[in-house]
Amino acid sequence: MCLLSTRSTVGGVEMYTPPKVFAVCGQNVTLSCLVISETVLDEAEFTWKESKDLCGSSNSSDIKCEKGVKVVDSTHQYNLSLVFTNVQPHHKGTYHCKLNSKQGTKNSETILRIQSCVGKTSVSVTSEVGTCKFEDVYPKPQTVLWWHGGTRRETLKTEMIENPDAKYTVISSVKLWRPPYPFHTTAQS
Template identity: 30%
Template sequence: MQNTMIKVMSFSPGVRTMCAFDCVSIIWFISAVSIGSEGLELQATSIVVAECGKNVTLPCNISLSGNLDIKLFGWLGENTTVCQYEKSKPEIEDVCELMMESPNYRLSLTLTNVMPLNEGRYLCKLRSNMGVSSATTVVKVKGCLQSSHSSINETHAECRFKGVASNSTIQWYQGDVDLTVFASTWKEEVQHGLYNVFSTINIEKGNPRQPYNCSLTPYHGRVFASQAVHTANEPGSSGNRAKLLWICFMVEIMMIKSLL
């Protein structure tokens, strides 16, 4: 049995159950503007990228010149009404906040504990005395990773990444040499659109004196988690250090006996 040393490096936050709004990490892109009747604009952020497990707020603003009588103002997600204000039914769902102080009108939708299931297109809609308008926001989620683990034996090295996006994949390297073609990778769905991804590789296909590196690459193409797996034959590996510690231990015993 080979001795091993496994070093785990994580460059991404794990999934958290809840996070206050002030810790949200969002990338804002150019705003989408929908022009309805003359003098009225409905404005929403076109793309929002949110950190997995955090909260994100989608604003929808009305810009106008003139008097406005709102009949309906709401957010839809995947053809389902998330929240909606109606003049005849002024109550609104808790996930939304409505501001109606002329000339400032805003309906903000807050998604809590964002997961891959929350990804998609959200539509802000308005019906008023000035016509019908709509604007779209696309939500993307990044950084999903609950935990990672690696192990190695005489024949195979294994890496596991839990709680990741569905289209994440694992790549294997030794230095600049891509060994992914020699690996077997599979995944299982858990919950909230998250997956566990597993991968094993035959270490006989690589150089026994170099460490293996398995990297998790999500759909946006950038590595955000990596693990270095060291073999016992690698210089400076745990196996060699264990032998050195054993020698020092034996020498110390011999010195103690000589003093008795």
């Protein structure tokens, strides 16, 4: 995961969020939103949103909000973390940390990008055709390459099927030469 922080300041209130977060499938990912104020925030509503409020009562089990408040050197620090358990491609998007209080309104966004999902791979071989199946692949590969003894071979057929979870199943076949081994394949994004 890679993080960088941006800062937004209005009326003595500063907000820090990472502008972009890159994560690998299956990781637990935390998007942090830190608000620093010289005074206590009155009637503060502090939340993460995407297309809906993510810190409300309708949370899904794989996304949680964690709140914290502390006073450091006479400043008040408010932190609202959005925690993804087992991040997946459907979590990608732009998330907004929002603060509404008597001192003003603040908004800062974080873009979450998902990369490098690869599930299981299986191989089947007949007397004439070799087939590789890659499951739970993300992002969608541009091509599948077949190699035999260091030489690239022409693919007979490649099928890429998008699954409901935004991952892909990729099935690719190649005509076998004698002897049929060693072959290897790579899926390239």
